[in-house]
Amino acid sequence: MTVLVNGAAGGVGHFAVQLAKWKGAHVIAVASGRHEQFLRKLGADEFIDYTRTQAADVVSGVDLVIDTVGGPDSSRFLTVLKRGGTMLPVFFAQYDPEETASLGITVSNIQVRSNGRQLAEIGRLFDEGTLQVGVDSTYPLSEAGSAHTRAAQGHIQGKIVLTVVS
Template identity: 45%
Template sequence: MRAVIQKSVGGPEVLEVVEIDRPSPLGAEVLVRVHASGVNPVDAAVRSGNYPLLGEPPFGVGWDISGVVEAVGPGARFKPGDEVFGLPFFPRAATGYAEYVAVPSRQVARKPASLDHVQAAALPLAGLTAWQGLVDAARLSEGERVLIHRAAGGVGHLAVQIAKARGAHVIALASEPKHAFVRGLGADEVIDYRADGYLEAVGEVDVVFDSSSQGTASLRVLRPGGVLVSIMEHWNTALAAEVEAAGRRFAGISVEPDYASLEAIAKLVDEGRVRPHIADTFPLEEAGKAHELIASGRTQGKIVLTVA
């Protein structure tokens, strides 16, 4: 099968399409024929060596997949022909930029019926990050005020929609050119984070969803007893101590595979309450170009590789 592998860390040019053996599913695993694979900032960080999550190369990056079950191992939850999407093995290697991936069947869920594979591949890592932060950690509920950083990005644009589906009042931070896009997602207020004193316009909130390492600054707008959810500083014990000392709660999020949450997200999608936005697509052979774009940090929504 074809797969994108890197034999050294470095720029996007280290990504190359090679022929490797097709995996076989073990017990409780499914072999997925991948139709599309999502591209995330963590992929580029691992590829470059800035985030040595997978150790020394060679390895394949990529985790988001959507495709069709080709074969199953004993005890797997699905049958051949089922359409599934998921986040296999994260944070261990999954080699998701590939024609086939063997994955534990409880790390994938049925693809939302209203989405094609490209759209579905945009959901797992970003959607689970938003869900696990807002729903599982913050327990966001109807009527609460939530501040969402980088609201136009891959995680942020799904976080806005999930928060609205929970009945929250959403205050979104985005650059001015992206305000119309973020309002279209359902945000109640959109503030330009580049403006001087932008946090003063926020007011007091119950939850901050921070994907931009602004935890200390965001603490100023968080009410006593509120929750700071951080996906970039989940390791920061000093920040956690500062938040707790201020009478707020810190929730550091490192996303993990979770089929039940994927099913909940899929339900919202099929109800028309959540929709992934695709910024651009590239064929598998142009994974390097996809990485160049994701590394710019200016992507609106998600980038996806088409595989089959």
């Protein structure tokens, strides 16, 4: 299976890349150029710098697109999918049902939900080193406002961490 992750370096995307690799997929990561080394280390097989190249111009036949970015032109990723492929936006998204039907694409809208069994399995994957957490930056809880400022600047690589002194 070929999986394309848009926003691949971010908090959601860098885990999507690693989980797709864990499942044996060929992974195409889309992010700005500064993240290429980070994403290749996490297992990305191909890297597209969206500031230079539009994925839809160079990619086709993908089984699954995980889009963590969205925006008004998010439907541009529909054409990289093959017939029978799946679009998985991690934001609330609406695609033209006529367009998705004519392309033969399924749109899957999911939201975070608690699942103890899955969390236990993910914990095991972290313990054994299969999954890694990219840390963009770390702030004490008392400086949570600075963490929000960092988040608003964009270009996040991994997660922003708040530390709590016990």
